[in-house]
Amino acid sequence: MMIQWYPGHMRKARREIKKAMSDMDLVIEILDARIPLSSENPLVSALRGPRPVIKVLNKSDLADPRITQRWLRHLGGSPMTDILAVNAKSLPITRKLIARCRGFFPGRNEKALPLRAMVVGIPNCGKSTLINTLSGKAIAKVRDEPAVTRHQQQIKLGNGILLNDSPGILWPQIENERNGYCLAMTGAIKNTAFDFESVARFAATFLLTHASDALMARYRLKTLPVDETDLLETVGRKRGCLGPGGAVDLRQASEVLLHDFRSGALGRISLEKPDVD
DSSP states (O other), X not given: OOOOOOOHHHHXXXXXXXXXXXXXXXXXXXXXXXXXXXXXXXXXXXXXXXXXXXXXXXXXXXXXHHHHHHHHHHHTTOTTEEEEEOOTTOHHHHHHHHHHHHHTSTTOOTTTSOEEEEEEESTTSSHHXXXXXXXXXXXXXXXXXXXXXXXXXXXXXXXXXXXXXXXXXXXXXXXXXXXXXXHHHHTOSOGGGSOHHHHHHHHHHHHHHHOHHHHHHHTTOXXXXXXXXXXXXXXXXXXXXXXXXXXXXXXXXXXXXHHHHHHTTTOSOOSOOOSOO
16 A cells, blocks of 8 residues: 655745755755655655755654664765764764754854754654754644644754754655655554555564564563454454444454554664664
8 A cells, every 4th residue: 555645735845945945055954763764755865966965864762863863874974965873862862963064064154154054854853852952942842643733933042053854754655665654653644545454464464573672561572463454353352442342343453553662662663774784
């Protein structure tokens, strides 16, 4: 099943980002540390042009730290590109981002000429949380769902840096089926835009193969379910997701499994690894 989600407000946001980009010094691209490949918007490279970019692997507290280190090595080292893994809620870590921004412009008098940076990324990747942490104020709206930010806004950090917060955007056509499932599984696509049970089956298949110990511990299992259907039915029975006659409500069980993954209740799990280090 191909998952697609590109509502009208994203088309508008793309035009606004393109228009504002001419005034920017650099781009801060927020990626989801669990899916650095799937969360990298192919539109961003074309929109930013020759400007330097800092790729921020956010939600690193939810990703496998060993795999995140592999991604840092894999993505780092390119000209005009820096990379940093963060938890956007952690101020000490996000302060490193400010230093990285300034590193691209050594000797610049930021009082006379503030450094202008645009924050871009897919929906629900943590842009607004990062901005609120950096500013020390609840400036940007934050909810655990995609497409909360609908308009650009400028935030003055008070340290010679101006941030442009842009709405989260995807791209018109998600050509890789697995990428679509990864985006849906991590919460980047609105829940009403995909079949919940189908995505939960994808999640169950991955977790049975790559996070079996986490499943056993979370749901207090004595034996590992044999396949994705068995896992969903087991989770449903464990969490009381029962319909008439005691049958498992697979939709409710799917919600439980995806929520437990997204919240980190299953532990720190990465869905993607770099092909080479």
